[in-house]
Amino acid sequence: MLMKITPTAIPEVLILEPQVFGDDRGFSFESFNARRFEQLTGVPANFVQDNHSRSAKGVLRGLHYQIRQPQGKLVRVLSGAIFDVVVDMRRSSPFFGRWVGAELSAENRHQIWVPPGFAHGFVVTSETAECAYKTTDYWAPEFERAVIWNDPALAIDWPLEGAPMLSGKDSQGTLFADAEYFE
Incomplete structure (x- = not known):
């Protein structure tokens, strides 16, 4: 098997672990294969956009979602950890209203499948991190929403050392109770 799939406490959210082939020269692994992804997850691999971000330690991005044109996301870390x-x-x-969290890093090479209908965010736990993610729909800023990262109703246990660095948009996120939901 070239990919191990592990459901999280929310069964539709999946952790994907590729089989890594390595020796004294380095390593190689298949990070994505549409046919295998569909076979193992049961999710059609209709990805239309690839995104890449670089962030410094303590940067928190999220919790983002699109109320229309919801995006499924396949997220992985190319360098560092989140x-x-x-x-x-x-x-x-x-x-x-429940959340799950996972460490993704260049070292563990884990990926997370975020289905449409979920808000998503991350905090950088290494000095820097580069993330790449595939989406099942295009970015539509007019439909983008953000839930505030520190909403007490969600009680997310972020591994933070002090206050996170936030964008203006993320610092203005709404409370979960006031957010727009999917049916």
Whole structure:
């Protein structure tokens, strides 16, 4: 098997662990294969956009989602490490309002599948981190929403040393109770 799939406490959110082939020259692994992704996850691999970000330690991005044109995301870290968080925004879900978190790093090479209908964010835990993620729909800023990272109702246990560095948009996120939800 070239990829191990592990469900999280929210079963639709998956951790993907590629099989790494390495020796004294370095390593190689298949980071994505559409046919294998669909076979292992049951999710059609209809990715339309690739994104790449670089952030410094303590930068917190999120919690983002698009209320229309919702995006599924396949996230991985190319350098450094992050703590990645996914929040269920689907009112009809038994996991509505719950979150899961996972460490993604260049070292562990784990990826996380964030289905449409979830808010997503991460904090950088290394000196810097570069993240790459595939999305199932295009970025639509007019539909983008943000839930505030430190909402007490969500009680996300962010591994922070002090206050995070936030964008203006992220510092103005709404409370979960006031957010727009998916049905």
